[in-house]
Amino acid sequence: MTAIALFKRVDRPFHLVMFDPRAKIDIGEGISQPASTVLTSRVRDLSVDPGLPGDFRRWLETDDTWRDRLISDPAGLEHAFVPGEIFSTYVYKRFAEALxxxxxxxxxxxxxxxTAIDRHLDGGYSVFLGAEQRTRFDAVFLATGYGMRENSDAAPAGETQSAVVIGGGIHAVDRALGLLADSKISHVTLISESGFLPQSHTPAAVGAIVTDKAMPGTLRGAFRFLREAASRADLEGSGWQGIMNGFRSRARDLWAGLTSEERARFKRHVKPIYDSHRNRLPPERYQRLHHAIASGAITVRKGKVNCIATNGxxxxxxxxxEVLPAELTIDCRFRPSGTDSPLVRSIIVAGLATRDELELGIVVDECGRTKASALHGLFAMGPLGLGSLPDIDLVPQIVQxxxxAASLLNSxxxxxxxxxxxxxxL
Structure with missing residues (x-):
């Protein structure tokens, strides 16, 4: 998606090199998500170009393969939620067209x-490939997302098995439901460190509801404000989701005004429940999850995993x-976006970036620039900036x-x- 933005926004010739040791530039390859993983943004909110907000929906309507699979959604196509594989196919096709x-x-x-990035003596950046080889670039975009997961999602062959899925987010729920769809798996234990699981989207999209009342500038005051507004909305029958959407639209300004102590308190006490309400399940998946819990097919345990072994x-x-035995274990925990990798460590050591206070990623501005006051051409896209920009892990925000970033680079x-x-x- 970053490459597409560069094709569309940089108005002069340039040379782009895309590094990925596991790359498969193939239509339909997917964006490192299993086919069962459903994106948390609706069709109507997905596009690779902010200037064409309905582009993904129009592409679906003209593609027989995907349209026939989605047209039965009772809420209508624009309100549907799609697997990552479908959106990825669209992204790769738009990439080919833009190129x-x-x-x-x-x-x-x-x-x-x-392996490393540093300043180049002649300006720009030195990108190191291995111990010796290095290449100079004028600009570098780190678009690594959450990095690659090393564990296998595939269940081994054999008799009916029990499985453990570690994590309490969207990805963990998707994996748990996907395992139950496999006849080999009869029971899944879902371990959530906080005990919270994702809440549900509304059947049809609701916009952001923003009140005229000023939001308090403290963490405690802001979330008291949010709870009271959501409670009123529930009583009125409009639901809390629109209130949460409105709160998210103001979250970056609130975050910028919090003290270091309040940000640390947010990470310790508030983040799990906040994430469970902002990253929501499609209604059908939410119903399937709670039906599985009620029937005993999924058991939810609260706790922190200390060690993963081959048998539990x-x-x-x-x-x-506790020791929890299992024939299959899948780790779906949120990982700070590769900040402990040698590559990101090299950038921090070189003074090109700093870790954010929550240690979720590195400090960036709205365009993704690291240390924006001093640098022009080093960008960290999407989840790498989650500690600076709330919601930057969602597709519409990454596209924006x-x-x-591409417009800024062009200027x-x-x-x-x-x-x-x-x-x-002269």
Whole structure:
């Protein structure tokens, strides 16, 4: 999606190199999500171009393969939720089309592992591939998402099995439901560290409800404000989701005004329940989850996993340490977006970025620039900036950010070109 933004926003020839040691540039490959994973944004809110908000819906309507699978959604196509594989197919097709519209752009795909990034003596950045090889670039975009998961999602062959899924988010719920759909799995234990699970979307989309009342500038006051507004909405029958959407639209301003102590308190006490209400399940999946819990097919346990073994897990439950045997264990816990990887550590050591206070990622501005006051061409896209920008892990927000970053880069390139032209004229 970042590459598409560059094709559309940078108005002069450039050379793009996309590094990924596991890349498969293939229509329908997917965005590192199993086919069972449903995106949490509706069809109407998905597009690779902010200027074409209905683009994904129109693409679905003209594609027989996907339209026939989704047209039965009772809420209508624009309110539907789709598996990641469908959106990924769309993204790759739009990538191919955007590239074909730019014959002046050279694109290369590199399978090398990028091990470090540093400033280059002549300006720009040195990108290191292994211990010795390095290449200079004028701009670098870190678009690594949450990184790659090493565990396998596939159940081994054999008789009916029990499984453990670690995590309490959307991905964990999807994996638990997907395992139950496999006849080999009869029971799943879902271990949530906080005990919270995702709430439900409304059947049809609701917009952001923002009251005229000023929101308090403290963490405690802001969430008291949110709870009271949501309670009133429930009593009135409009539901809390619109209130939450309105709160999210103001969350970045609130976050910027919190003290370090309040941000730390948010991570310890508020983040799990906040995430369970902002990252919601499609209504059908929510109903399937709670039906499985009620029938005993899924058991939810609260606790922190200390160790994963081949035959089960050791975890700290409220009552103490427990050993939970299982023939299959899948770890779906949220991971701070690769900030402990050698690549990100090299950027921090070089002074090109700093960790955010919650240690979820690195500090960025709205466009994804790291240390924006000093640098022009180093960007960390999407979840890498989650500690600075609430909701930047959702597709619509990532698309907005990628186009803002590409526009900013284009302006900077234009300024550099003008400066060079003036020097030549002198």
């Amino acid at each position: 074909s519209d730019r014959p002046d752009v050279i694109v290369q795909f590199g399978s090398d592992t990028v 897990v050791l975890f700290s439950a409220p009552t103490g340490l 950010q990628s186009h803002a 900077w390139i234009g300024e550099v070109a003008k400066s060079a032209a003036r020097r030549q004229s």
